[in-house]
Amino acid sequence: MRLRLALLIVAASSALPSVYAWGAAGTVIFYPSASARRPNASSGHEIVATIAQIHLHPSVLPVICDLMDIEPSDHSEASLRRQCHLAPIATWADRERMRMRWSSAMHHIEAVDDNPGDDCQYPGAGGWAGTKRINLLDAIKNVTGILADWSGVDEHDNSGRTLLVPTAPRRATFLRVGGRSLSPRPAGPREKEAFKFLVHFIGEFHQPLHLTRRQRGGHGALVYFEGRLSNLHRVWGTGLLARLIRIVPPQYSSPLPDRSDLPIPSQQIELALRHAIYDPLVRRVMWEGVESKWINDIDDWISCPAVPTAPAPESQSTSILSIVSGVLSNPWTLPRALVKIVSSASRERVDILPDGPRVCPYAWSTPVHALNCKYVWPPALIANATKPKVEEFSHARAARPPILDTPAYMAALDDNLVLEKLVAQGGLRLAGVLNWLFATKEA
Ligand SMILES: *[C@@H]1O[C@H](CO)[C@@H](O)[C@H](O)[C@H]1NC(C)=O
Numbered sequence: 001m002r003l004r005l006a007l008l009i010v011a012a013s014s015a016l017p018s019v020y021a022w023g024a025a026g027t028v029i030f031y032p033s034a035s036a037r038r039p040n041a042s043s044g045h046e047i048v049a050t051i052a053q054i055h056l057h058p059s060v061l062p063v064i065c066d067l068m069d070i071e072p073s074d075h076s077e078a079s080l081r082r083q084c085h086l087a088p089i090a091t092w093a094d095r096e097r098m099r100m101r102w103s104s105a106m107h108h109i110e111a112v113d114d115n116p117g118d119d120c121q122y123p124g125a126g127g128w129a130g131t132k133r134i135n136l137l138d139a140i141k142n143v144t145g146i147l148a149d150w151s152g153v154d155e156h157d158n159s160g161r162t163l164l165v166p167t168a169p170r171r172a173t174f175l176r177v178g179g180r181s182l183s184p185r186p187a188g189p190r191e192k193e194a195f196k197f198l199v200h201f202i203g204e205f206h207q208p209l210h211l212t213r214r215q216r217g218g219h220g221a222l223v224y225f226e227g228r229l230s231n232l233h234r235v236w237g238t239g240l241l242a243r244l245i246r247i248v249p250p251q252y253s254s255p256l257p258d259r260s261d262l263p264i265p266s267q268q269i270e271l272a273l274r275h276a277i278y279d280p281l282v283r284r285v286m287w288e289g290v291e292s293k294w295i296n297d298i299d300d301w302i303s304c305p306a307v308p309t310a311p312a313p314e315s316q317s318t319s320i321l322s323i324v325s326g327v328l329s330n331p332w333t334l335p336r337a338l339v340k341i342v343s344s345a346s347r348e349r350v351d352i353l354p355d356g357p358r359v360c361p362y363a364w365s366t367p368v369h370a371l372n373c374k375y376v377w378p379p380a381l382i383a384n385a386t387k388p389k390v391e392e393f394s395h396a397r398a399a400r401p402p403i404l405d406t407p408a409y410m411a412a413l414d415d416n417l418v419l420e421k422l423v424a425q426g427g428l429r430l431a432g433v434l435n436w437l438f439a440t441k442e443a
């Protein structure tokens with residue numbers, strides 16, 4: 001079954017970019033990482049995982065240690081918080097992608113008509129592009145389903161469990177208990193794999209470029225950033241976060257003040273920090289965002305709409321041509337207008353699974369996708385050079401790519417805390433899903 005699936009995916013996905021990641025996995029790695037003095041391609045996922053770690057319910061910690069094959073040396077809560085840490089496995093799915101070629105297309109999702117910043121459709125009338133069930137949103141539903149089966153929670157069980165539960169003496173926060181059975185059977189390879197995918201995929205859809213097809217999610221959009229030639233995907237995966245880390249004010253280099261009116265004790269934040277280069281940024285996102293500006297939004301971030309939004313029209317046509325042309329051509333090397341023709345003529349349109357009441361990646365990712373038009377590719381800010389007219393295409397390579405980090409572009413991001421909010425939402429949603437899956441009511 002897996003072999004057949006894998007073959008199908010290899011065939012179909014040769015029309016897709018082979019690697020999408022939050023960060024530049026598969027492309028030139030921008031920063032030396034050995035010393036970890038500079039952020040690298042993994043940093044975005046690790047930051048999301050660290051923010052999630054802060055918000056995990058204590059009863060979740062031993063469960064995730066089991067899923068990560070970690071034998072905690074000591075079962076105190078403080079020790080479990082340190083040892084059962086999500087960050088080291090947050091980029092497992094990228095590291096293993098060569099072994100698991102079939103999983104490559106699960107790192108992103110594409111709508112047929114989406115072309116930011118001219119047209120932000122998610123999905124729009126043309127529906128979704130790709131192969132049925134092999135996309136970021138369905139992958140999240142799949143791995144969550146596997147873990148829910150294992151832990152014994154039911155997404156449709158509403159028996160009075162949609163409640164906020166304190167996790168510590170202080171109100172520490174945002175937990176929906178799914179009512180897991182107290183001792184599930186030991187985790188097997190299937191659950192362990194699903195868990196590592198889940199941690200990665202929830203981070204993944206908080207990178208807007210994983211939600212658009214334009215120029216392979218920005219990999220093909222050359223830009224100058226900080227005086228160096230790069231591409232939009234790499235800048236959003238690494239460069240912008242590196243800059244944020246650089247400009248964190250110095251007070252965030254030490255633990256936050258412990259104010260009793262804040263939901264999360266400073267100590268609980270510190271236990272999730274691992275002397276990483278992004279620790280000060282995590283403290284800043286907590287202090288200025290999660291525990292202040294956004295404190296009243298978080299319940300919405302981790303909730304799902306009462307009536308799930310219909311994510312896509314049913315697929316209209318399925319064609320064997322789609323697979324054949326997927327093998328024969330790589331549309332990403334073609335001019336945009338041609339891509340549209342090739343796509344509409346041959347690529348299979350697929351429907352995706354509906355959102356669930358507790359885990360709703362389509363609803364959660366919709367505003368993230370919209371950032372592509374508002375901040376990532378706004379025509380007014382990076383207008384011409386990344387999207388040549390077809391007749392100009394042969395000259396476009398010679399044209400100088402635009403400078404991305406203009407004052408206007410950066411001010412729009414900074415003033416609206418765009419990146420800070422994305423990592424916060426990723427972290428809170430990851431914690432919300434894990435708490436729902438694995439917390440025990442009694443704890
Ligand atoms: C990035 O740095 C981390 C340490 O923060 C390290 O564990 C990881 O392997 C590095 N990743 C890459 C892709 O270089």
Ligand SMILES: *[C@@H]1O[C@H](CO)[C@@H](O)[C@H](O)[C@H]1NC(C)=O
Nearest residue numbers: 133141142143144145146149
């Ligand atoms: C996950 O996907 C696999 C492979 O397509 C499928 O066999 C399985 O039933 C799915 N599981 C859930 C819970 O959706």
Ligand SMILES: *[C@@H]1O[C@H](CO)[C@@H](O)[C@H](O)[C@H]1NC(C)=O
Nearest residue numbers: 379380381382383384385402
């Ligand atoms: C883009 O091109 C049009 C026409 O060629 C021009 O009027 C416009 O100013 C350009 N925009 C930018 C931001 O350079």
